[in-house]
Every structure is written in C-alpha cells, then in structure tokens.
Amino acid sequence: MTSKTNLTINPQRLWDTLMETAKFGGTPKGGIKRLTVSDEDKRVRDWFKAECVKLGCTVEVDEVGNMFATRPGKRKDMAPIAMGSHLDTQPTGGKFDGVLGVLGALEAMRTLVDMGYETNAPIMIANWTNEEGSRFAPAMLCSGVYAGVFTTEFAYSREDRQGITLGAELERIGYKGKHKAGSIKFQAMFELHIEQGPILEAENKMVGVVTGVQGMRWYEVTVTGQESHTGATPMGLRKNALLAAARMIEAIHQVGMGHLPGVASVGLIENRPNSRNVVPGEVFFTVDLRHPDDKVLDKMEVAFRAALPKIAEDTGVSFEEKCIWTSPAVKFAAPLIECVRNGASQAGYTMREMASGAGHDAAYIARVAPTTMIFVPCLGGISHNEAESTTLEECGAGSQVLLNAVLDYDRTLA
Numbered sequence: 001m002t003s004k005t006n007l008t009i010n011p012q013r014l015w016d017t018l019m020e021t022a023k024f025g026g027t028p029k030g031g032i033k034r035l036t037v038s039d040e041d042k043r044v045r046d047w048f049k050a051e052c053v054k055l056g057c058t059v060e061v062d063e064v065g066n067m068f069a070t071r072p073g074k075r076k077d078m079a080p081i082a083m084g085s086h087l088d089t090q091p092t093g094g095k096f097d098g099v100l101g102v103l104g105a106l107e108a109m110r111t112l113v114d115m116g117y118e119t120n121a122p123i124m125i126a127n128w129t130n131e132e133g134s135r136f137a138p139a140m141l142c143s144g145v146y147a148g149v150f151t152t153e154f155a156y157s158r159e160d161r162q163g164i165t166l167g168a169e170l171e172r173i174g175y176k177g178k179h180k181a182g183s184i185k186f187q188a189m190f191e192l193h194i195e196q197g198p199i200l201e202a203e204n205k206m207v208g209v210v211t212g213v214q215g216m217r218w219y220e221v222t223v224t225g226q227e228s229h230t231g232a233t234p235m236g237l238r239k240n241a242l243l244a245a246a247r248m249i250e251a252i253h254q255v256g257m258g259h260l261p262g263v264a265s266v267g268l269i270e271n272r273p274n275s276r277n278v279v280p281g282e283v284f285f286t287v288d289l290r291h292p293d294d295k296v297l298d299k300m301e302v303a304f305r306a307a308l309p310k311i312a313e314d315t316g317v318s319f320e321e322k323c324i325w326t327s328p329a330v331k332f333a334a335p336l337i338e339c340v341r342n343g344a345s346q347a348g349y350t351m352r353e354m355a356s357g358a359g360h361d362a363a364y365i366a367r368v369a370p371t372t373m374i375f376v377p378c379l380g381g382i383s384h385n386e387a388e389s390t391t392l393e394e395c396g397a398g399s400q401v402l403l404n405a406v407l408d409y410d411r412t413l414a
C-alpha cells in the first residue's frame with residue numbers, strides 16, 4: 001500500500017517558469033509589481049490558467065477570483081488534495097513570495113502528468129486572491145472569504161487608494177467567477193512558501209516543517225509624566241515619561257527573552273514634546289507580542305502587564321495600556337505535518353520544525369480544512385523587497401517536498 005514512488009521534479013523548469021512569469025509586472029530592480037486584480041495580475045492568471053489546461057486540468061474560479069485547477073484522480077468520489085498560495089505581490093515585491101507556492105505546485109503537477117502518475121484523490125492547485133493586502137486591505141482577504149472569516153460583500157467593497165473596489169476590478173479583469181466562495185472543496189491543503197525570516201539560512205537547513213502560525217497580540221501604551229525644564233528640574237524631582245518608557249521597552253524585550261521562541265517588540269514610539277530642553281511629558285508606544293502557543297502568549301501578556309506599574313511607580317509617572325488587536329495561534333494538522341517531514345526525509349533534505357512568524361493564506365484555510373506549510377530559505381530572511389532571493393536549488397527542494405508530501409498523503413487514501 002505504501003509503495004514508494006520516486007517522482008522527481010525538474011528544478012530548472014521550475015526556475016525558468018519563475019523567471020518567465022516574473023515578467024508579468026517585472027521591475028527594473030529585478031522584483032515584481034503585481035498588485036492583486038491589476039492588469040499584470042490578469043496576465044499571470046491567464047497564463048496560469050492556460051498552463052493548467054494544457055496539463056488536462058479543469059480550472060474553476062470562485063466569486064472572489066480564487067482559482068482552482070484540478071487534475072482528476074482514480075477516485076471520483078474524493079475531494080482533491082490542494083497545493084496553493086498566491087500570485088499577487090507587494091508594489092515592490094520579489095519573485096518568490098507566494099509565487100513559489102503556486103509555481104512550485106505547477107511544477108509538481110507537471111511532474112505527475114509527465115510520469116503519467118495516477119493519484120487516488122484529484123490534485124488541485126489554488127491561487128488565492130489578494131493575499132498581500134497592499135492594494136486592498138486586509139491581507140489574506142479571499143482565502144479569508146473562502147474560510148468564512150469575511151463575507152463576499154465585504155471583500156467586494158474594499159477600495160484601493162483611487163476608490164476602485166475589488167468587486168469592480170474582479171469584474172473588469174474577468175475573474176469574478178460563478179462559484180460561491182467556499183463551495184469548491186478540498187480535503188487538505190499544503191502551502192509552499194519562502195520563510196520570510198532568517199532561521200533556515202542561519203541554521204543551514206533546507207526545509208522548514210511548519211507546525212503553525214504564531215498567535216499575535218498588539219497593545220498601545222501611553223505614559224504620562226510632567227513636562228519641565230531640563231536645567232531647572234533636579235534629577236530626583238522629575239516625572240520623565242521617556243525614562244519610564246525606556247525602562248518599559250527594556251522590560252518588554254525581557255518578556256520576549258524569557259519566553260523564547262516568543263518575540264516581544266516595541267516598533268513605534270512618539271515622544272512629546274520632543275524638545276531637547278524639556279523633560280518629556282508624554283510618550284506613546286506600541287507593543288507586539290507573538291508566540292506559537294496561546295497559553296504562553298497569555299503568560300507573556302501577564303509578564304508585560306506586571307512590569308509596567310512598578311516602573312511607573314519608580315519613575316513617578318502614570319500610564320494607560322490597552323490591547324487593540326489579537327490573532328489566535330494556528331496549529332496545523334499533525335497528519336499533514338508528518339507528510340511534510342516524510343517528504344523532506346525521502347528527498348534527503350535537512351529540516352527543522354518552526355512556526356510561521358508571518359500570516360499566510362494557510363492560516364485561514366486551516367479553519368476549514370486540514371492544512372500545513374513548507375518553508376524554504378530566502379537570502380538574509382528578506383522579503384516584501386525586490387531584492388528577495390531564493391536559489392534554484394531551494395525552489396526545487398520546496399517543490400519536491402511539496403510533491404512528496406502530497407503523494408504521501410494520497411497514499412493513505414488508497
């Protein structure tokens with residue numbers, strides 16, 4: 001039943017395809033500007049559709065432009081196994097973020113067709129609309145609609161800076177499909193993606209076996225002291241809001257250090273009045289706490305909240321703090337994670353388990369179907385940047401592990 005097949009993808013063909021489609025919205029600096037449902041996006045969608053049709057796939061589009069290309073399997077009664085990501089990019093995006101997940105899946109599909117390999121379940125490639133969220137906020141919009149997180153009407157009503165709606169643009173480029181969002185079903189989804197962080201490269205590992213997406217919580221803190229003359233106010237009599245904020249920032253850093261691999265960051269700070277000879281009277285700053293486990297994230301929140309009153313008391317200031325946004329941790333499906341692990345070891349790649357630090361379509365899809373992700377390294381951990389770089393070998397490894405994992409899962413269906 002578990003007869004091993006050795007279907008080998010063609011890394012050079014994948015690379016050539018990545019470079020060929022990078023011309024749809026290609027930038028002089030070697031990146032891609034392919035905003036969702038733009039003319040460039042239409043061109044890559046048309047190209048993708050034609051390639052899938054050439055492979056004998058049926059291509060369907062749902063009402064929010066999500067594309068599904070399906071190759072039949074032996075079992076007509078079975079829902080497909082999906083591989084998917086996104087073909088849209090940031091305004092100064094790279095050639096790999098999202099694109100690798102779709103084209104790596106296309107390479108896997110081409111390999112199945114070349115070898116005449118018949119799977120038990122149908123195999124599907126999904127291209128999710130507006131993952132990036134840079135033209136129409138929020139990000140991961142249409143995988144979110146698929147998963148029931150957002151309504152179709154909400155998605156249609158999103159406006160870009162020119163006041164053009166997503167609904168109107170879908171209509172204009174011919175990708176407002178007839179299928180209800182969420183009605184095109186699959187039984188599992190694997191998403192291949194570049195890591196967008198530095199861990200795999202730093203540890204010299206080829207494959208990230210992604211176990212979930214970190215939980216995230218955002219807070220805002222306002223510290224109030226008293227503005228006074230820097231020359232005339234003795235050190236012992238100051239209510240220095242910036243000093244308090246500095247100690248709070250250090251304490252928040254320690255919250256992250258104390259809960260690794262959790263991360264705790266202060267990324268935005270406003271100091272008032274921000275004058276060289278005034279003791280600062282008010283400071284506003286943001287806090288971003290993340291951890292793969294919501295229970296540990298609870299502890300991080302407790303530690304963060306416990307640190308502030310003591311610092312405020314020591315420095316004679318008051319403060320207000322509120323949580324403004326939370327996103328629960330996502331745990332990917334254990335059987336699928338196991339398929340990725342098997343797929344990577346079958347191909348002989350080094351690997352490590354990790355949680356995703358960024359959001360992905362897979363995070364929403366995980367709410368409605370067993371889902372997991374595969375990461376490959378990207379140079380310096382840099383993405384959302386025209387300089388984004390992943391090698392032919394790394395792209396090939398990702399596509400191979402994707403195919404191996406899908407076939408490993410498919411074998412369990414026999």
Ligand SMILES: [Zn+2]
Pocket residue numbers: 086097098131193
């Ligand atoms: Zn992406």
